[in-house]
Amino acid sequence: MTVQVRSAGLIDREAIAAIIMPVIRAGTTYALDQAMSEADALAYWLGADKEIFVAEENGRIVGTYYMRANQQGGGRHVCNCGYMTLAEAAGRGIARRMCEHSLDHARRLGYRAMQFNFVVSTNEAAVRLWQSLGFQIIARLPAAFHHPALGDVDAFVMHRTL
Amino acid sequence: MTVQVRSAGLIDREAIAAIIMPVIRAGTTYALDQAMSEADALAYWLGADKEIFVAEENGRIVGTYYMRANQQGGGRHVCNCGYMTLAEAAGRGIARRMCEHSLDHARRLGYRAMQFNFVVSTNEAAVRLWQSLGFQIIARLPAAFHHPALGDVDAFVMHRTL
Numbered sequence: 629m630t631v632q633v634r635s636a637g638l639i640d641r642e643a644i645a646a647i648i649m650p651v652i653r654a655g656t657t658y659a660l661d662q663a664m665s666e667a668d669a670l671a672y673w674l675g676a677d678k679e680i681f682v683a684e685e686n687g688r689i690v691g692t693y694y695m696r697a698n699q700q701g702g703g704r705h706v707c708n709c710g711y712m713t714l715a716e717a718a719g720r721g722i723a724r725r726m727c728e729h730s731l732d733h734a735r736r737l738g739y740r741a742m743q744f745n746f747v748v749s750t751n752e753a754a755v756r757l758w759q760s761l762g763f764q765i766i767a768r769l770p771a772a773f774h775h776p777a778l779g780d781v782d783a784f785v786m787h788r789t790l
Numbered sequence: 791m792t793v794q795v796r797s798a799g800l801i802d803r804e805a806i807a808a809i810i811m812p813v814i815r816a817g818t819t820y821a822l823d824q825a826m827s828e829a830d831a832l833a834y835w836l837g838a839d840k841e842i843f844v845a846e847e848n849g850r851i852v853g854t855y856y857m858r859a860n861q862q863g864g865g866r867h868v869c870n871c872g873y874m875t876l877a878e879a880a881g882r883g884i885a886r887r888m889c890e891h892s893l894d895h896a897r898r899l900g901y902r903a904m905q906f907n908f909v910v911s912t913n914e915a916a917v918r919l920w921q922s923l924g925f926q927i928i929a930r931l932p933a934a935f936h937h938p939a940l941g942d943v944d945a946f947v948m949h950r951t952l
Contacts (some may be wrong), residue, residue, distance in 0.1 A: 652863075684915030695924050699908055701814075702936040703821030703945070743931065745907070746861060767929030767947050769905065774864040783865070785947060 631722060633729040636680040636692065641670060644682065648673055651712045655776050657751045658710070659783075662776070673710075681733075683713075683726050690717035693726045695733065698743050707739040723754070727761050734790055741789045743758035748773050749782040762788045793884060797889040798842040798854065803832060805851035806844065810835055813874045817938050819913045820872070821945075825937070832925070835872075843895075845875075845888050851878035859896065859904050869901040889923050891937045896952055903951045910935050913945040924950045 636644065645666050654671055655662035660672070674696060676679055683691035691713040698708035709730045713722045734742055744763065747755060755765075767785035775781050798806065798824035807828050814831055817824035820836070826875045835856060836842055853875040857891035870893045896904055906925065909917060917927075929947035937943050 655863055658863065659861035660863045661866075662863055664862075699816055699821035700935070701820065701822045701824055702828075702910075702938070703908060703934055704823075705936065706931075706934055741932070741934070743934075746865060748864075765933070769868075769928070769947075769949065770903070770951070772861070772865055772868055772903070772905075774867065776864070785931075787931065789932070 630686060631690075631725045632684045633681050633726055634684065636674075636682045640682050641674070644673060644680070644692050645670055647689070647692050647712050647714050650715055657748050657754065658712075659746050659748075659773060681726065681729065683722050683729075684723065685717060685720070688693075690693060690714045691722040691726050693730055695730055697739075698745070705739060706741045706743050707734045707737070708743055708745060709734075723759070724757055727757070731761070731790065739790055741787060744784075744786040746772070747784040749776065749784055749787050750775060750778055755784065755786075758786050764788065791850075792848060793887045794846045795843050796846065797886055798844045802844050802851060802854075803836070804843070806835060806854050807832055809851070809854050809874050809876050810841070812877055819910050819916065820874075821908055821910075821935060823928075843888065843891065845884050845891075846912070847882070847884065848880060852876045853884040853888050855892055857892055859901075867901060868903045868905050869896050870905055870907060871896075886919055889919070893923070893952065896932070901952055903949060906946075906948040908934070909946040909948050910937065911946055912937060912940055915946075917946065920948050926950065 653694050656704045678694040678696045682689045693711040695709045697704045698706045764787040766787045769783040771780040772783040840856040840858045845850045855873040857871045859866040860868045923947040927946045928949045931945040933942040935944040
């Protein structure tokens with residue numbers, strides 16, 4: 629199996645929507661309105677402040693991530709990313725491959741750290757994956773996320789230097 | 791001295807610009823581009839995701855703050871605020887008055903917590919003020935802010951329940 633990560637183009641919009649809409653509708657891992665329209669979701673994911681990538685497995689788009697500066701001005705040397713994988717491609721290392729790509733890309737751009745602002749604590753696979761890639765939990769946001777099935781759960785701020 | 795806090799209107803744009811532009815140009819307390827235009831600064835401060843207030847001291851606008859949901863979807867019960875005071879009105883309790891107003895307003899809106907995502911650690915007066923109003927430092931973001939005079943300094947995530 630070969631996974632390639634590349635910059636996204638407008639031609640990838642439909643494939644990106646097919647990845648992000650089920651994640652948003654589920655409402656279990658991202659703090660986004662579960663009912664948001666596909667147009668609004670794409671406007672968010674492909675926002676002008678972001679650089680967008682897709683992961684292709686044997687030529688099929690199975691993941692997408694964005695990178696942006698987490699703050700402006702004096703805080704613009706720290707980046708922020710979000711990653712989503714097609715549900716049926718889960719467990720095959722797609723998110724790991726995208727995160728490794730993002731760490732390399734962030735270093736090339738001169739970013740000095742990467743911060744995830746809101747990792748839902750019950751998303752244990754993600755928390756473990758980010759930890760295995762060098763991220764540390766630097767804050768626990770108490771009851772910051774209302775999980776549709778589990779109720780109020782904590783969220784983490786995770787961070788690593790580059 | 792009487793300080794009144796009220797909702798801002800479009801008529802307050804000039805007074806708000808007179809407060810926020812020196813703070814942005816100084817670049818010591820907010821992670822915003824020091825060189826941003828006044829139009830961009832107002833577009834940011836008065837963004838559609840925010841509710842805006844002004845503080846009047848004897849009828850003169852000497853402070854402004856915004857409130858917004860810090861996250862969407864499952865995270866929309868936590869709000870975020872930013873406060874700026876006219877330099878020449880500093881030390882007279884304007885920021886304290888605005889924060890107290892925001893805590894009351896947030897409770898009325900049903901928010902269950904307030905989070906500040908990026909309090910520059912060298913802004914000691916602000917850190918102490920927020921602590922005196924019940925906020926706790928729940929994360930130290932290492933070297934997250936490049937201070938124009940002091941170089942790289944930490945920033946804090948501060949939080950309180952409502």
